Amino acid sequence: MGNKRKDREVHSDDDESGRKHSKKTDGDKVGVKPQLLPSMIKNKEKRMAIYAKLKQEKKAEKRKNAKAREALESRALELGEELPPRKVPRTIENTREADETICKPDDEELFAGNDADEFSSVLNHERTPKVLMTTCRFNSTRGPALIKDLLNIIPNSEYYKRGTYDLKKIVDYANNKEYTSVIVVHTSRREPDALLVIGLPNGPTAHFKLTNLVLHKDLKNHGNPTGHKPELVMNNFTTRLGHRVGRLIQSLFPQDPEFRGRLVVTFHNQRDFIFFRHHRYVFETKEDKKNAAKENNKDDTEEEKKTLKGKIVARLQECGPRFTLKLTSLQHGTFDTKGGEYEWVHKPEMDTSRRRFFL
Template sequence: MDFTEVPVSDQGKGKKKKNKKTKKQKVSEEGEARGDDIDTKDGVKMERTEPVTVFPPTFSVSEIKNKQRRHLMFMKLKQDKRKQKIMLKKKKKKEREALGDKAPPKEVPKTIENQRVYDETTVDPDDEEVKFDEETDEFAAYFNRLTNPKVLITTSDRPRGRTVRFCEQLATVIPNAHVYYRRGLALKRIIPQCIARDFTYLMVINEDRKMPNGLVLCHLPDGPTAHFKVSSVRLRKEIKRRGKDPTAHHPEVILNNFSTRLGHSIGRLFAALFPQDPHFVGRQVATFHNQRDFIFFRFHRYIFKNEKKVGIRELGPRFTLKLRSLQKGTFDSKFGEYEWVLKRHEMDSCRRKFQL
């Protein structure tokens, strides 16, 4: 009887042999998969660089369940992206230096501001009609230096400490400004008293939850009256690397980007707060910068380092204004005639159209 030998494999025993790899071999294989530079020593591959995090193309940080690890991975991705951006910027700079005059012009980034929709009421400073309006409006006497501004700063009823300090610091920025407390008086009763005492402006700081949140600026005796929302208030102690307290010198006034008819009126309303004979010895500048209908106020002192360089130091306070309404005449909430009122849902339909 013939017998045939059948080879017996390990699978028949129900056991599988696993290829055991050392820890160093696994590390080297992971380094090869990442593309790291490796070095061989005694037959063992050694890493040269630190391990680099590599994610699959469809990876999302939000898929990580652990909150701490998710935060660490997000910060690492952000840091890697920043390094790549810096390297690309240096590379472009070297290319521009190598090309010299033949280098292409720098690309201008697209922003909401430079893509602004053209407004029909945009003011041309050289227009004869605009010049005539400036010579005959309520602020002509200030710009002709026939009237010196005198400002009364007051608050809402029972102001808190932060609002009081904000008013006091505003009084040091605006020359010839005086701070008085309301004591329960209505604005309609305060305005005749201000006119009798030769005040040219009434400024009311309103507050909510112990924070300044509104500003009413009333030009006396015939108006107009502007109502602003106040936000991002920073007092002097809260500003890092601030300079010394401002002096009694009259500051220079800078008005930026008030291009429409409404913006032109608001800019002149702000400019008439300050005397039109600045003291250049004091080197102080008050800036009203309009951007996307937000008016940013900054107060600086500058110093000439040399013939070409000028350094500035912020003195404070700083705050942001948003125009809510412009009213003809003095303050009258019931029967006042409004020139312009902010209607958010109608006016903010296009993000690239601005009113100021």
């Protein structure tokens, strides 16, 4: 009986010590203060002050890391060693999903196909590009305004009013008049929302969604095109589909740009959005403060003063218009909604990942 009482006392002591231990641990957890975030503060002034302080600390740390990296690079240059590797930020572009259709520089099949596709006659200087532009049947003032801007960009292009003509008859007329392409600007609710580009005589037909349109007249400090043939820049059309769409866009422009005009037309593909920009080069001379002080020196000769004028700086001036395209379908042959075969059609089921691109 005595041994049983002792065992009960020992067990009761263990229970009490365990309870005390658990209370201490619970107290320790409660005593830890949670991390204070600016969004958790209700007072607006205090919240803004803490946010500004955190932002300043982040900038100081970034500046400190940049100075340390510059010191390491300068030391490596002095010692003749290899420069320390720079960190490459992770972006959606450099982490895109692997695609079998990405073009490679040593793809002989791709280059052989370029000589036999529908655009080879134009891109090989056998035919001069000639573009017919029109609108949809029920257009607004913004549709012809966009076409007016495009006429100043694409050389050897003409505009015809749509009227009640069917698009197939327009394509037949363009083929008889030896046009190489047809561009149709579609409007919805008085705003251009789509662009149809038809290659002639055998297609293909590309349908683009058009967004973020800013016309030439709406751009601040815009430049005026001079009528010269522009230089064409195509960026990031890396897949087989992108290569084909890029060649369709190339066939709209002459392949002998006049660099004297300093005009540049850019189609930049990023995440399957094609950004259109139209710029011109502007060359300016900027005087340095040191050179200006030297020019005030009376002892310098006239020849020395001429050489101390300043550096020539090149900048870009946007001419407009500005818009964004997204490919929705690519069809074999000329435009045919009923019996046409499609090479590629964008569907909502294809958007399974943010890192999957088709162009």
